[in-house]
Amino acid sequence: MDLTLAIFVLVYVAMGVGHLPGFRLDRTGSAIVGAMVLIAAGRISPAAAWAAVDYRVIGLLFGLMTISAAFMVAGFYDWVALKVGHLNVGPKGLLAILIAVSGAMAALLNKDVVAVAMTPIFCSICLERRLNPLPFLLGFCFAANFASATTILGSPQNMIIAETLRLSFLGFMAAAAPPAVLGLPVVWGVIVLCYRGRWALPATQGTAAPALPPPTAFDRGETIKTGIVTIAVVAAFIFSDLPHMLIALMGASVLLISRRFSSSNLLHNVDGDLLLLLFGLFVVNAALTATGLPEEVLAGLRHIGLDLRDPPSMLVIMAVLSTIVGNNPAVMLVAPFIGGAHHPEALGAAIALGTSFSSSAVIFGSLVGIIVAEECRKRGIGLSFSEFARAGLPTSILCLLMAAAWILYLR
Template identity: 25%
Template sequence: MQDNASADRAPQPVLRRLLGLATKEPVLSVLVVALIALQLFHPKPWTALPALIDWQTVLTLAGLLILTKAVEWSGFLMWLAHRVVHHIHSERGLACLLIGLAAALSTLLTNDVALFVVIPLTLSLHQLTPLPLRRLVIFIALAVNAGSVLTPLGNPQNLFLWQTSGVSFGAFVWALAPLCAVLMALLYLLAVFAFRAVPLDLSKDIDAHPVDRSLLGVAVLLFAAFVVLADARHAGIGLAGVAIGFLAWRPKIVLKIDWLLLLIVVFMFVVLRSVAALPAVHETVSHLGLTTPLRAYAASAILSQGISNVPAAIMLAEFTRDWRALAFGVSVGGFGLAIGSLANLIAVRLSGERGMWGAFHLYSLPFWLLSGLAGGFLLSHF
């Protein structure tokens, strides 16, 4: 009898662990369930699924996670945070500085790379002075999506549309500059109301902030080399060098990165590209009649909410040649639901804060609506 009772109770801890994981990692849980449903109703050979993954993105992300962790462990970010809080005297001023920094970096380093610079700095600032961390991370995520609109290098969908459009770099920037300016103006206007003009509390900033110069120097050099290799589509070579080097020298840096983020990104590619390839989705898009700029714009802004903005840009480019309308639409589509842009997911994960998803959508959904109206107006009148 005791054996039977033990057998009945045995699954309970397993179920509790699964429920705990589902609660802690809701995005991963939803993606796993979605993949199971797709395989049940629209099955593909399991061996075909890895081909859906953008391995360059995954390898780049892995390398950036290692390098960011190395910079963090060097103590440089805490040292820099100490300098920043003694020159910026209010919460609102600090928020505006971080928003501007994130947006500026995203125009050249891409929105994802910008996050790996600004979010760790923000976390270090929070250790020195109490900050509304969730709100700051949300605004930084919105900032990299808004700033990256400006150039072909800002995000993957811009790079794709620039290459397919055939226009010059300058012409692309000129076409997207009005949208970028309006998005940043809206974001700063929202920040004025979201952050208070109260002095920063520096009572926690009493310790010295030493920097491991050797670790920092190696990390900075490798960071620059890795970005060059990743830009040349050799992220695998760069990751191998970074990972092997740190495993031999400082193995804890590699072991402590967010491996679950990489797993989530892998599942995102498989699920979202499987959804984008569904015949029903293609049939629906083909019947939209994307014959006007506003229709193409609205379709791309809305479709991005379901399959993310990069797949939306690639899919809709088959149905319209109006690259500017698509660029406007998928740029706006990066706001709204977190799934709209990979940068949103990275920002939330890097923050390490609980309850981020609800807070994120409290700001991102209204911002999507406002930016959608603004983008439609610009497209119609300029």
């Protein structure tokens, strides 16, 4: 048990810090190495390790990431970013439109893929217009994080939740969407207050950065094709009894067969590191579960009034845990212990809203936040930990309070 616990702790330290301290081993590498060491040391058998991997989650995530990547290859994300960025509106109006667009795209597509594709373009447009990029990039980041809780499609943790609790597409959406959508005006209001009088780019602000590659050419035909497939997938989620994984994989298969784009180009934009990360965490978590320690911890939590199957308790647990180790690892930690909940929709909403609303409290709380911070670094734009938290922390707290009231109503 000592070796299993030590490896588990080291893996989740890497999840929180971003790498294993003292080594150039990132989150994905740490999860994979941890899993391999546990198998090699006999702490979990190869058969048990394979059985621990939830193929439904992996298949669903791969299929939906492929669909989202198809929009990237077709130039859709670049086209939307350029259209929004060049609208002839004032800063507050541009911020509102940016939040709405970011929220809508994050709800229907993978928020991380959207952020990778659109953040550099929005940053460049702000600098061209001599606008301070920070309020717009933070609005984009917060809206993507919050609105991703609206549907199963929005983020990997939502897919894990839905598959674990056997939630339908509409059941998940009905439980999680109202506070997620209401969080968007909160994002706009807090940022407007925080950045009043600071909309223009300071004269001393650097704008030099490595030249961006030209925007991906917009392919109307491929965009329409991908849009039709996306609508068909969502309709099948709602009206069909087929497993979500099979529906997503069928949609991905249709898009991989193309006369315009090679399958390698499309698959290049699928986040394979995330899939490997989940593989590793499934094995590491299963090895720890076999020791019986998690049950002892759960008993202790219940003793102080925190029950993983109780939606209000779960909202608090996920808000804290995801801030420490990240959204996906936090959900992976609790997933084995939430089956058989009396209120699965409310519990699913608590997990989704807890992880999404807490994502904007700190700069490393989500991959979207990290992407925004990295783009600012390249451009010489000062986005410090305190600057991010100045708008992100009150936004997260307000939305978490709203989510708590909603979860109590659902329960």
